[in-house]
Structure formats: structure tokens, C-alpha cells
Amino acid sequence: MSAKEYGVFLPIGNGGWMLSETAPHPEATYAYNRRVAVDAEAIGLDFIMSMAKWKGFGGTTDHWGQTLESMTLMSALAEATSKVKIWATMHANVHHPAIAAKMFTTLQDISGGRAGMNIVNGAYAAEFEQMGLWDAGLSHAERYRMTEEWTQAVTRLWTEDKVTFKSDFFTLDECESRPHPATTPSIISAGRSESGRRFQAKYADGAFLSADNLEQMGEFSRSVHDMAEEFGRTVKTYSMLTVVLDESDEAAAAKAARYSEGLDKEALFNMRTSWGIPADTARAWADGAKGTEAFQTPYVTGGPETVIEHIQQITNEAELDGLMLIFPDYHADLLPFGEIVLPALRAAE
Numbered sequence: 266m267s268a269k270e271y272g273v274f275l276p277i278g279n280g281g282w283m284l285s286e287t288a289p290h291p292e293a294t295y296a297y298n299r300r301v302a303v304d305a306e307a308i309g310l311d312f313i314m315s316m317a318k319w320k321g322f323g324g325t326t327d328h329w330g331q332t333l334e335s336m337t338l339m340s341a342l343a344e345a346t347s348k349v350k351i352w353a354t355m356h357a358n359v360h361h362p363a364i365a366a367k368m369f370t371t372l373q374d375i376s377g378g379r380a381g382m383n384i385v386n387g388a389y390a391a392e393f394e395q396m397g398l399w400d401a402g403l404s405h406a407e408r409y410r411m412t413e414e415w416t417q418a419v420t421r422l423w424t425e426d427k428v429t430f431k432s433d434f435f436t437l438d439e440c441e442s443r444p445h446p447a448t449t450p451s452i453i454s455a456g457r458s459e460s461g462r463r464f465q466a467k468y469a470d471g472a473f474l475s476a477d478n479l480e481q482m483g484e485f486s487r488s489v490h491d492m493a494e495e496f497g498r499t500v501k502t503y504s505m506l507t508v509v510l511d512e513s514d515e516a517a518a519a520k521a522a523r524y525s526e527g528l529d530k531e532a533l534f535n536m537r538t539s540w541g542i543p544a545d546t547a548r549a550w551a552d553g554a555k556g557t558e559a560f561q562t563p564y565v566t567g568g569p570e571t572v573i574e575h576i577q578q579i580t581n582e583a584e585l586d587g588l589m590l591i592f593p594d595y596h597a598d599l600l601p602f603g604e605i606v607l608p609a610l611r612a613a614e
């Protein structure tokens with residue numbers, strides 16, 4: 266099995282991935298994210314990725330009320346770094362494929378071949394309703410069909426001089442998009458449904474998965490690997506992990522407990538409703554939520570040994586090819602992770 270890949274999920278939204286008044290609050294600024302990117306490269310991480318988000322969750326922390334635009338940020342970070350892979354997010358429902366194709370050709374040129382396109386289909390209605398861009402008539406499966414046609418159009422524009430493409434969702438008429446990228450940008454995709462995983466298997470080089478538990482994560486990862494094989498392809502699978510690292514397990518647990526105390530229940534409620542959960546169900550759930558719900562993703566707390574063991578366990582048990590890491594306080598947490606944890610993970614491979 267090849268070496269695992271590790272990267273960092275850039276905090277392009279204020280508050281990062283902690284819904285809490287008592288957790289550190291990464292700022293949605295270029296300066297904050299630039300330092301994270303430079304540190305990520307310095308410690309030897311493989312990739313940096315930014316999401317694309319258009320509306321926040323309010324609450325006392327105004328969680329993700331401020332966000333940077335993914336493509337613009339990653340383009341600047343391509344200049345600020347030289348080795349790390351640069352993965353930016355594109356919404357297939359927002360950007361016309363001809364615009365997206367050229368943006369990534371440009372990013373591939375700027376970054377010297379390090380660009381990756383994280384394709385998402387735009388699943389959160391409120392973000393697009395506010396722009397008049399939400400098509401309520403499209404089912405989940407149809408959104409993936411649209412995204413598939415979008416991806417076919419983009420990838421053809423990267424290699425063909427004139428593209429004529431007439432589909433249910435897009436029309437290209439001898440459409441030109443030159444220069445072509447010197448090497449094809451990587452395609453990344455985040456999903457968990459059957460349609461999402463099929464899309465990943467068919468088109469993506471890297472697949473981000475989320476699951477209810479480690480066993481399900483393993484099933485999802487295997488299904489992407491197996492389906493990709495049927496298509497004669499290989500796809501690397503990743504999941505997300507928030508790391509609360511300190512000198513000892515006790516110190517890390519105390520830190521996590523402090524972060525959990527200030528859970529922002531209003532932002533949590535708004536986040537759940539943004540996923541399409543009915544307001545009364547989301548309200549009852551958020552009101553009763555435990556402080557640990559302040560962590561938006563699975564997390565580990567511990568001293569170095571515990572964190573190393575946990576990371577090895579989840580990547581091995583769930584048959585993942587890598588992890589995208591999140592830190593409550595990127596500026597304080599990333600370098601110690603790079604000094605102690607990452608070398609041990611690499612050495613054990």
C-alpha cells in the first residue's frame with residue numbers, strides 16, 4: 266500500500282470548524298490562511314484545500330458569516346508556496362464549465378501543475394436561494410447528473426480545441442478554451458451517497474468521504490476503490506479529522522473540554538436546517554446537544570502517542586489513503602503536529 270497523504274482543510278470561514286464561543290477563532294482573512302498554507306508546506310503536508318461557502322450559520326459566533334472565495338485564495342496561495350498541492354472548490358451549479366475550465370488551466374499554470382479541482386454540486390439550498398440560483402425542481406440524483414455533464418464538459422475543454430456539447434444542462438457550440446493545461450488538474454470530489462461515490466469512482470482522483478462511524482467509513486472507502494477499479498481507474502480516499510494535540514492526554518482533554526463549554530447552539534441549529542433537516546427536529550436536537558457537538562467533524566484529543574495511534578487506526582481500519590486535518594488553532598497547533606506526529610506517521614509506513 267502506498268504512503269498515506271495528509272493535508273489541511275484551510276479555515277476560509279471565520280471560526281474554522283469549531284462552533285463554540287470558547288474555542289479559538291481563526292479569522293477569514295488572507296493573512297491567516299497564508300500562514301497556515303506556508304506552515305503546512307514547511308512541515309511536509311501533501312495538500313491544502315479550501316471549501317466554497319456562500320452563507321454562514323449566525324449564532325453568537327456568527328459562524329462562517331465571513332468566508333473567502335476559494336479560487337481567488339488558492340491562486341494567491343499557489344504563489345506563496347512551491348510544493349504543496351493546491352485544491353480549490355468549484356460549484357458546478359454556479360460556474361459555467363467554460364469559465365471553470367479556464368480558471369483551473371490558469372491555476373495549473375500559476376502553481377506549476379499542483380492544482381486540484383474539488384467539484385461540488387451545491388447541496389445547501391439557502392446558499393443559492395439568496396442568489397436566485399437554486400433549482401428546487403432538481404432531485405439529488407439529477408444534481409449529480411448535472412455535475413457529471415459539467416465535468417465531462419470541463420475535461421473536454423482541457424484537451425480539445427473546439428468542443429460541441431449539447432446536454433440537458435449545458436450547451437457548448439464549438440467552444441474554445443486555450444491554452445490547454447500542460448498536465449490535467451486533479452479532480453477531487455466530496456460525497457457520501459451512492460450517487461456521490463459513483464461520481465467519485467468515475468471521475469475523481471481524490472474522494473472525500475464522511476460517514477456515521479468508522480465501520481461505515483470503511484464500507485464507503487472500499488466501495489469507491491472497488492467501483493473505480495470497475496471503471497479501470499484508481500481513486501484515493503480521504504476523510505476529515507480535527508486534532509486537539511497537547512503534551513499529554515490530560516492536557517489535550519482539558520483543552521477540548523474548554524472548547525466544548527461554549528457550544529454555539531443557535532449556529533448548530535442553523536447548520537442542521539441548512540442541511541434540510543426540519544426546524545422543529547433541528548431545534549430539539551440542538552437544544553439538547555452536548556458540548557462536544559462544537560466539533561464539526563470527528564476529532565481526536567491526546568498527547569502525541571495517542572494522536573499517532575488514532576490516526577493510524579482510522580486510516581488502516583477504514584482503508585483510507587489519507588486524511589484532511591483540521592486544527593482548532595492552526596497557528597499554534599500545526600507546527601507541533603509537524604514536529605512530532607507527522608514524522609512518526611511517515612516513519613511507520
Ligand SMILES: Cc1cc2nc3c(=O)[nH]c(=O)nc-3n(C[C@H](O)[C@H](O)[C@H](O)COP(=O)(O)O)c2cc1C
Pocket residue numbers: 315316317318354384385386387388389455456457458459460461462473474475505
Ligand atoms: C471534505 C468535504 C468538503 C466539502 N466541501 C464542500 C464545499 O466546499 N461546498 C459545498 O457546497 N459542499 C461541500 N461539501 C459537501 C459535499 O459536496 C456533499 O454535498 C456532501 O458530502 C454530501 O454528499 P452526497 O451528495 O453524496 O450525499 C463537502 C463535503 C466534504 C466531506
